[in-house]
Amino acid sequence: MSEHVQVDIFDEYSTTFRYGDMGKRLAEAPITTRNARASLAAGVHWRGIDPEVHLGYRKAKRGGVWLVRWRAGKGYRQETIGTADDIVREGTLDFEAACRAARDHIEVARVAAKAEAEGPAPTVRVAAEAYIQRHEARIRARTGGKLSRKAARGQLGRHVLPDEIADKLLHELTRSDLKAWRKRVTDKGLVVDTVRRVSSDLRAALNMAVELHHARLPAALPLEIKHGLAAAEGHSPVAREAQVLPDADVRRIIAAAWEVDAAEQKWEGDLARLIVVLAATGARFSQVIRLTVGDVQAVQRRLMVPTSFKGRGVKVGKIGVPVGDDVIDALRPAVAGRIGSEPLLVRWRYKQTTPTHWERVGRGPWGTSAEFAPAWKLITARAGLPAGVVPYALRHSSIVRGLRQLLPVRLVAALHDTSSAMIEAHYSAFIVSALDELAAKAVVPLVSAPAEIVAIPRPRAVGGAE
Incomplete structure (x- = not known):
């Protein structure tokens, strides 16, 4: 059974093509090895790698480049994806690597097309603004229409909306983009707690956007958000001793x-x-x-x-x-x-x-x-x-008071509307101290002293000398 494909009628350097069904089979060019490509004439040569996806090799006088073309609506699109390893050096791609790069490129392009099909593709700015509006609406509902100056707009407005990440399309957002943003925020000299809070606000905004636009976004985006905004390894927030x-x-x-x-x-x-x-x-x-x-x-x-x-x-x-x-x-x-x-x-x-x-x-x-x-x-x-003591110190002190009174961690957590895991993470030093005191109560005397202490005589030296 012969394979019929759409035969191209396009300029090889253009990016979008239209095909006419001329009933011809795609000529599978030998482009899988360097030696095979060396015998080809100058120009573009194609090979099918997936349904309606072709990997191309454009040969020039000084090596060649890899191309990929795929069906997009009624036509095809084509883009360059890398340099062929005709001369092996850093950054060049062999045939297998070019196939992987082609598939990855098409996946991203199709996600972008899907995101744009239903209107302008959502950006980080859109996600942040939507989160701010919902958060402010909740605050107004709880306070009878009043809005705190410290609402989410304060953090996201200062550290996300003016940043370059705000214009990043959500379907293109990666963990590298988020880590770079977090580094820029940290480099401002903000305290760790502030960086953590604004990161949490951004994570919540992005996750809300994923829920709203899930059909237009890549399935891996939640994982990119999770790892991109994760706290630095080895950092465990603890309650400040002074508070x-x-x-x-x-x-x-x-x-x-x-x-x-x-x-x-x-x-x-x-x-x-x-x-x-x-x-x-x-x-x-x-x-x-x-x-x-x-x-x-x-x-x-x-x-x-x-x-x-x-x-x-x-x-x-x-x-x-x-x-x-x-x-x-x-x-x-x-x-x-x-x-x-x-x-x-x-x-x-x-x-x-x-x-x-x-x-x-x-x-x-x-x-x-x-x-x-x-x-x-x-x-x-x-x-x-001290001037640095904040009202939240009363909460810290109440939690530690319960721990020092040897109340179970779970009870302390329940009374303060939090989890045992959070108590252990923030107040571990006080838990250890409380447990030491509790363990000390289990210590009982085990060795009884003799009624009369008798001195043990020293042995005589050889020759009778003391």
Whole structure:
């Protein structure tokens, strides 16, 4: 059975061809070895390697180059893929290597054509903008229309959108591109945690784009994203030692919060109660601001803390966190006379009436942590703590307090709405110390001393000398 192919009528240096079916068989040129190619006349010679895919060899006076052509719609496309190994040197391709390069080239070209078939091919910029819009919409839904300045746009807007990677087509994106971007971000002098956060935001944006445009993107793209944005080998994030505060420092922070609340800011207890809950529960700011009046269970001495929005799995609605009578007493003014569905922690809202005058218009729920950032600086200064101590130190300290009290790691993780793996990764040094203390309690005396100590006489030397 003879093989019929489309016979070409094209200029050999053009990139797109149209074929007419002339019922002729493709002449399989001997291009598989250097010796075979040496006997060929100057010009282009073809050999089929896959259905509707031909590997070509263009012979010139000084060696030749490899070409590939393949069907693309109603016509064919052709491109150069490398230099033939007529003269063996670095970078040249033999026949087998040329076949592999041809197939890889066609796979990429077909993915690109597929991506462009349904409109402009998506870029990293498109992925980042879509993620930003969805993230901001979620924040507005949670905060009643308010948007934090530290939303995803802050990180992606500063480190992704202005970068050259933003214009990279998603179907062409490789792990090398992502690693090069990460290096550029790191070279800016950013701290490791910031690089990790912006990398996580970019990974989330790209993975969301893969879900939205999966039919137009290569199947290997998720793996390229995973390895391209992976943290450096051997790096394991740990909680900063300076941010784990002893209980005495935490008490000073709470005392200073009451003083700043009353004296400098006149928050009427709103600020101090926020700090008390953060310190007592070790919860994230985004969790405690969603506490309601009904979440205060005074009889059980417990706060029902809402779970965080982090993670993808199905989570329980609230976590019961034990607290002391002192915390319950501090919250009583915020509970008295209010219904259970009202937000527990609120703050005064102000309206500007003149260029220099603001007046209170009522209390409302907290929106973002930035709302108490200036007050936090006053609190840490009054408590005599270093300026670098951040509010998240209260969470670090709560976790370590549980570990030092020899609570099981799994229980500490559950109380703080995180995983045992994260506790072990970030607080491993404190786990070891706690286990040492626990193991020391199992040490019991095993050797009993004799009732009377009898000295062992020294042996006499030879000849009777002592």
